[in-house]
Amino acid sequence: QQQVKQSPQSLIVQKGGISIINCAYENTAFDYFPWYQQFPGKGPALLIAIRPDVSEKKEGRFTISFNKSAKQFSLHIMDSQPGDSATYFCAASMRLTGGGNKLTFGTGTQLKVEL
Amino acid sequence: DSGVTQTPKHLITATGQRVTLRCSPRSGDLSVYWYQQSLDQGLQFLIHYYNGEERAKGNILERFSAQQFPDLHSELNLSSLELGDSALYFCASSGGQGGNSPLHFGNGTRLTVT
Numbered sequence: 001q002q003q004v005k006q007s008p009q010s011l012i013v014q015k016g017g018i019s020i021i022n023c024a025y026e027n028t029a030f031d032y033f034p035w036y037q038q039f040p041g042k043g044p045a046l047l048i049a050i051r052p053d054v055s056e057k058k059e060g061r062f063t064i065s066f067n068k069s070a071k072q073f074s075l076h077i078m079d080s081q082p083g084d085s086a087t088y089f090c091a092a093s094m095r096l097t098g099g100g101n102k103l104t105f106g107t108g109t110q111l112k113v114e115l
Numbered sequence: 116d117s118g119v120t121q122t123p124k125h126l127i128t129a130t131g132q133r134v135t136l137r138c139s140p141r142s143g144d145l146s147v148y149w150y151q152q153s154l155d156q157g158l159q160f161l162i163h164y165y166n167g168e169e170r171a172k173g174n175i176l177e178r179f180s181a182q183q184f185p186d187l188h189s190e191l192n193l194s195s196l197e198l199g200d201s202a203l204y205f206c207a208s209s210g211g212q213g214g215n216s217p218l219h220f221g222n223g224t225r226l227t228v229t
Contacts, residue, residue, distance in 0.1 A: 043220030100171025105158040
């Protein structure tokens, strides 16, 4: 119930194409859904995030679509560029008793954008 | 640059040994989180500190411990090391206690246990 399932594990997209990464969760206590981008040798960096009361959020070429009833959310990268080649993690956050916070990550998607 | 500093970048040690990983959060951030990243387990939440107090524990082994000091830097202590502890250890900080506060990650410490 604590898991966040992410697919696909890897993705190859042509330059200019659309990259789509999907995630699903079970626990309705999750209340914040960020996406992180990680380059080799670096830590994950926040890309874009959404709350469950919003169905879509767009920032530049990156869009999150959120389906609360299906407990699914996805990242769309429009006009994918070689510089977007990285590992992408979806995540889900919940507050814990005692005031703590836990961010649960998906297993990651390695995106490669080819010329 | 996230503003979160982790030292050392690399650490190679032998089984049974003890190491300390250090994290300096972004200026003004009161929360520090530790995560372990390995190929088979992905990014696993270990522990969360807020303003010096432990707030949440995740999949942290009893051989591991952490603390956050009055200047808000944090240390993760790993003892009786095993081969399976080899991983990337990330520290992240945020301004609030969590929830919708974005986490800012450092570049990690790569631990190799031989």
